[in-house]
Amino acid sequence: MRVVTISATYGTAGSIIGPAVAERLGVPFVDRAIPSAVAQELGCSLEEVLVHDDRAEHGLGRLLSGAMRLPTVTFGGVDMYLPGAMPLAPEEFVNRIERMIKESARSTGGVFLGRAGALVLAEHPGALHVRLDAPLRRRVLQTASLADVSERAARKLVEDNDRARSAYVxxxxxxxxxxxxxxxxxxxxxxxxxxxxxxxxxxxxxxLA
Structure with a gap:
């Protein structure tokens, strides 16, 4: 079974390339399904689980980029204000994510976007680990084009997401x-x-396979 992990900086079309690769290889594209599976296993809401997810629009990326710098919780080297206590320990969330990724890789194969897949599946036999990256300026322009937003808004999206994803790993x-x-x-x-x-x-x- 084919296993591919894709680490993509924002603005490199990872969410377009990932599903296309999965379709060509005949394996599942594993992205948003992971938090849903973890939420079901833990018996908590998807919204609670997404608080810790590096790819969530209202999760880690939003918290890291927009949080007030108060002496509350230190996460990824950034002091953050969190509105309410975390319902799930971050380490427990990541452990469950890792287990889901490894089980999926063994049982069905797949294309895994984000969530440090190259590190989680570093020892998986035959896995291909891919990095999509480019200079900031070109990623900003591509984001502005794909998302149909201003260059200024695109730059904020790119920088916020870069910071969040890097902090997670x-x-x-x-x-x-x-x-x-x-x-x-x-x-x-x-x-x-x-x-x-x-x-x-x-x-x-x-x-490789």
């Missing part, structure tokens, strides 16, 4: 998500067309 895995040693393939999807990126990843995944 650094805090829980003590690793730099931009370090190329975690990946077999690093692509600039702001210069290489999305379709070509999909083709390259599919070819590499099939060759």
């Amino acid at each position: 650094r805090h829980f895995y003590r690793a730099d998500p931009a370090d190329p040693q975690h990946y077999q393939l690093v692509l600039d999807s702001t210069m290489i067309p999305v379709g070509a990126c999909v083709e390259i990843i599919v070819t590499a995944a099939e060759a």
